[in-house]
Amino acid sequence: MPHRPSARQAFERIIGSGGISRRQFVHRLVGSGVMLGLSGGVLTAERSQPVNKNQQLTGRKFDLVIEQMPVNITGRPAMAIAINGSIPAPTLHWQEGEEVVVRVLNRLSEPTSLHWHGILLPYQMDGVPGISFSGITPGATFTYRFRVQQSGTYWYHAHSGFQEMSGLYGAIVIAPRSNGEIPTERDYVVQLSEWTDEDPMALFRKLKSKGHYYNFNQPTLPEFLADVRSLGFGGARERREMWNTMRMKPTDLGDLSASALTFLMNGLTSADNYTAPFRAGERVRLRFINAAGNTFFDLRIPGVPMTVVQADGINVEPVEVDEFRIAPGETYDVIVEPHSGTHAIFAESMERSGFVCGSLTSEPGARADIPATRPAEWLSITDMMGAMAMGDAAAGHSAHVANEDLAENNPLVRHASSEFGASTDMRVDMPRTNLDDPGIGLRNNGRRVLTLADLRSAAAIPDVREPAREIELHLTGNMERYSWSIDGLEYGKSTPVHFRHGERLRVTLHNDTMMTHPMHLHGMWSDLEDARGNLLARRHTLVVQPAQRLSFRVTADALGRWAWHCHLLFHMDAGMFREVVVA
Amino acid sequence: MNGAPGLHHLRWVSERVFSPFGNIVLVVVFLLSPVAVRAQEHVHAETGSEQSEGLRDPHTYSDGYTLTSGPYTLNRERSLHLADEMVFWGMGFDRMERGLGSDSDPTVFAAHLWAGNSYEQLLMKIEGELESGSVESTTTEFLWSHAVSPFWDLRPGIRLDSGEAPDRQWLGLGIHGLAPYWFTVDVSAYLGEQGRSTFNLEATYEMLLTQRLVLEPRVELNAFGKGDSERRTGSGFSDAAAGVRLRYEFSRRFAPYVGVEWRGYFGGTADLLPPGTDEHETRLMAGLRFWF
Numbered sequence: 001m002p003h004r005p006s007a008r009q010a011f012e013r014i015i016g017s018g019g020i021s022r023r024q025f026v027h028r029l030v031g032s033g034v035m036l037g038l039s040g041g042v043l044t045a046e047r048s049q050p051v052n053k054n055q056q057l058t059g060r061k062f063d064l065v066i067e068q069m070p071v072n073i074t075g076r077p078a079m080a081i082a083i084n085g086s087i088p089a090p091t092l093h094w095q096e097g098e099e100v101v102v103r104v105l106n107r108l109s110e111p112t113s114l115h116w117h118g119i120l121l122p123y124q125m126d127g128v129p130g131i132s133f134s135g136i137t138p139g140a141t142f143t144y145r146f147r148v149q150q151s152g153t154y155w156y157h158a159h160s161g162f163q164e165m166s167g168l169y170g171a172i173v174i175a176p177r178s179n180g181e182i183p184t185e186r187d188y189v190v191q192l193s194e195w196t197d198e199d200p201m202a203l204f205r206k207l208k209s210k211g212h213y214y215n216f217n218q219p220t221l222p223e224f225l226a227d228v229r230s231l232g233f234g235g236a237r238e239r240r241e242m243w244n245t246m247r248m249k250p251t252d253l254g255d256l257s258a259s260a261l262t263f264l265m266n267g268l269t270s271a272d273n274y275t276a277p278f279r280a281g282e283r284v285r286l287r288f289i290n291a292a293g294n295t296f297f298d299l300r301i302p303g304v305p306m307t308v309v310q311a312d313g314i315n316v317e318p319v320e321v322d323e324f325r326i327a328p329g330e331t332y333d334v335i336v337e338p339h340s341g342t343h344a345i346f347a348e349s350m351e352r353s354g355f356v357c358g359s360l361t362s363e364p365g366a367r368a369d370i371p372a373t374r375p376a377e378w379l380s381i382t383d384m385m386g387a388m389a390m391g392d393a394a395a396g397h398s399a400h401v402a403n404e405d406l407a408e409n410n411p412l413v414r415h416a417s418s419e420f421g422a423s424t425d426m427r428v429d430m431p432r433t434n435l436d437d438p439g440i441g442l443r444n445n446g447r448r449v450l451t452l453a454d455l456r457s458a459a460a461i462p463d464v465r466e467p468a469r470e471i472e473l474h475l476t477g478n479m480e481r482y483s484w485s486i487d488g489l490e491y492g493k494s495t496p497v498h499f500r501h502g503e504r505l506r507v508t509l510h511n512d513t514m515m516t517h518p519m520h521l522h523g524m525w526s527d528l529e530d531a532r533g534n535l536l537a538r539r540h541t542l543v544v545q546p547a548q549r550l551s552f553r554v555t556a557d558a559l560g561r562w563a564w565h566c567h568l569l570f571h572m573d574a575g576m577f578r579e580v581v582v583a
Numbered sequence: 584m585n586g587a588p589g590l591h592h593l594r595w596v597s598e599r600v601f602s603p604f605g606n607i608v609l610v611v612v613f614l615l616s617p618v619a620v621r622a623q624e625h626v627h628a629e630t631g632s633e634q635s636e637g638l639r640d641p642h643t644y645s646d647g648y649t650l651t652s653g654p655y656t657l658n659r660e661r662s663l664h665l666a667d668e669m670v671f672w673g674m675g676f677d678r679m680e681r682g683l684g685s686d687s688d689p690t691v692f693a694a695h696l697w698a699g700n701s702y703e704q705l706l707m708k709i710e711g712e713l714e715s716g717s718v719e720s721t722t723t724e725f726l727w728s729h730a731v732s733p734f735w736d737l738r739p740g741i742r743l744d745s746g747e748a749p750d751r752q753w754l755g756l757g758i759h760g761l762a763p764y765w766f767t768v769d770v771s772a773y774l775g776e777q778g779r780s781t782f783n784l785e786a787t788y789e790m791l792l793t794q795r796l797v798l799e800p801r802v803e804l805n806a807f808g809k810g811d812s813e814r815r816t817g818s819g820f821s822d823a824a825a826g827v828r829l830r831y832e833f834s835r836r837f838a839p840y841v842g843v844e845w846r847g848y849f850g851g852t853a854d855l856l857p858p859g860t861d862e863h864e865t866r867l868m869a870g871l872r873f874w875f
Binding site for chain 1: 642
């Protein structure tokens with residue numbers, strides 16, 4: 001077929017490359033209704049070359065080859081990094097209790113690594129260059145060898161620079177030793193990710209110059225005037241006052257957006273339409289993995305309720321929801337029983353700049369209609385001030401009573417002395433500690449949206465000891481300088497956190513920023529507690545919302561040095577990263 | 584007539600501020616400025632605490648271990664370095680514009696080049712005018728930009744004025760940052776040879792009409808401690824500019840604009856203007872803002 005420039009390419013030629021993303025473009029065409037009838041045709045014309053070879057590897061021994069691969073995901077050629085020629089990398093099927101051997105050959109011209117996300121193993125096998133091993137040099141093969149001690153849905157990815165964003169991620173599905181799985185007729189891995197044609201470091205550099213570079217949902221003057229009309233000048237001013245005095249954007253929900261990224265589902269764009277077939281009456285298990293470097297996705301299958309049965313590889317008491325937010329690093333397994341027809345698997349990015357859509361269908365070849373997208377919502381005062389704002393809101397009849405309430409429930413917040421410098425643009429003195437908030441953009445939307453408070457590990461959490469001590473860490477940052485840190489100190493200025501071998505300790509994470517941070521502790525489980533200290537669920541990645549403070553328990557049973565960081569790759573690389581020593 | 588009546592008053596004030604005594608005051612004010620900036624941050628950090636006690640030592644949890652010492656370290660040398668230890672750089676033209684009035688309108692540019700990390704940067708700034716292909720005047724600054732608070736940098740450095748008039752060298756100290764309500768402010772004071780001093784203030788604001796159409800008001804004010812007839816500057820407030828530029832950001836890094844700017848010369852400087860130059864002028868301009 002002769003190559004013909006697509007409408008988008010022609011458009012970009014006129015307005016320049018940074019002008020508009022493919023997704024926005026397609027979205028506008030569809031959204032405006034102008035080309036609704038033609039949208040299928042437009043999408044087909046933009047079909048990219050598939051990069052997912054859909055490899056399923058089973059057994060005990062695995063050979064993985066990491067090498068560059070030319071791709072064309074956005075309509076222009078680019079270079080990606082693939083494993084065995086595929087993005088996502090092959091899905092590895094393991095068996096609980098078995099020893100696996102994974103030989104990884106590096107055919108890149110730079111060092112690389114693979115980290116087994118959420119997997120319990122000796123620290124030398126964890127795959128973080130500079131902490132667990134020296135990395136895999138060009139041309140070298142590293143052999144990972146460990147016994148699999150768990151079951152469920154996990155994933156693996158590079159832990160070297162931003163290689164993960166260039167394609168180095170894949171799924172791991174571990175079959176349980178005993179046959180306790182909920183029976184389903186279909187079982188699919190649905191891996192969400194993002195792609196950029198640019199070198200990810202080039203994106204990072206731009207954020208270093210201008211923290212709001214990719215935010216195209218910023219407050220504008222016409223919005224202000226509209227508020228003046230509806231709220232009066234005082235009201236419009238008041239709505240903005242705190243944002244303006246604090247020099248923060250109420251729509252700062254993500255550092256990157258669809259203006260830089262193309263969102264993928266199992267390596268496919270919306271145009272390529274990832275398809276999960278089923279027959280009417282079948283139960284379908286969907287293993288969602290967020291392998292994106294920086295993007296939270298809000299996932300729903302309109303018209304099809306989802307029963308969440310597993311989170312981060314750990315079975316949970318089933319909970320039926322209509323929508324859930326999945327952070328980079330997290331996994332959620334859901335079971336659906338769709339009625340026959342074609343349903344959209346719709347993952348909308350949290351900052352509302354774009355989406356990726358696939359089809360769950362009983363009609364081969366069908367394409368789901370793309371659901372309506374939602375506008376970006378302003379962060380609320382709760383996201384900014386935590387319980388202080390909630391107290392105001394709850395007060396209603398008497399602010400006095402609410403304040404007394406707060407004084408009782410408010411935990412003793414201890415900021416670090418290093419949080420008072422240029423690295424930290426805000427601090428929260430009265431954090432919120434409730435876990436039943438689905439987060440910005442999902443509140444009160446008429447759907448049942450999963451929250452952390454809904455999760456209960458199905459099996460009892462084995463270590464019931466009361467924590468003997470508490471470690472409090474504050475998540476900090478400065479959006480204008482684009483720096484991210486813990487306790488106001490980036491990794492390079494930090495010292496490790498020492499867990500004493502064998503102890504059970506409580507870790508409290510306190511978010512002194514306006515952004516949401518998925519915190520991933522390597523090597524050990526994070527057993528989430530509610531504000532009263534009740535154990536809820538085992539996680540490997542815990543999302544801390546703005547102005548939120550949450551606690552989890554850790555059993556320090558894994559000797560060695562481990563990484564602990566925000567799983568937004570840009571935050572991690574900016575320095576929101578700690579080393580843990582278990583000794 | 585030297586401008587409007589109000590400007591006479593301004594001149595009276597400025598001549599007293601920019602006396603030799605005024606120079607000392609200026610230096611003291613700038614030496615105290617980090618304190619002032621810090622105080623200002625605390626006032627405005629509404630959710631920020633001002634706790635002097637009960638703060639944690641962030642290194643307590645390490646029990647004396649470091650990234651290169653203690654059990655299970657890989658090497659004596661640390662090999663994991665993240666972006667917080669990288670040197671970034673950037674350069675750009677904040678303004679590069681030409682008047683639309685007549686062919687003799689100069690091309691004005693303001694460019695910067697920086698290298699560093701989040702808190703410490705080496706910064707070079709050049710502003711200048713080109714007229715019929717030759718450099719009319721340039722002001723070049725080499726600054727160390729040092730973060731003193733979340734939104735403010737202190738910028739000591741040197742400044743070189745050159746061009747058709749005799750060169751001048753200055754030692755300077757500036758404060759640059761983002762004030763509440765999103766005003767970008769750059770205030771600098773300089774001491775030169777033979778007891779000269781000068782002061783410069785620039786402030787800009789970005790008003791988004793759409794996500795890509797940005798209206799940017801900008802004001803600038805200059806003052807000199809004593810007259811310098813070779814460079815045609817008098818003492819006191821010398822000149823000021825106020826304008827708006829409307830740019831379209833094809834990308835954040837590439838934005839052509841049109842604008843209108845008023846510039847006025849005051850006091851002794853107005854007296855020293857070359858013949859044929861107006862004390863006040865308003866010009867339309869078109870330009871390009873870009874960086875990478």
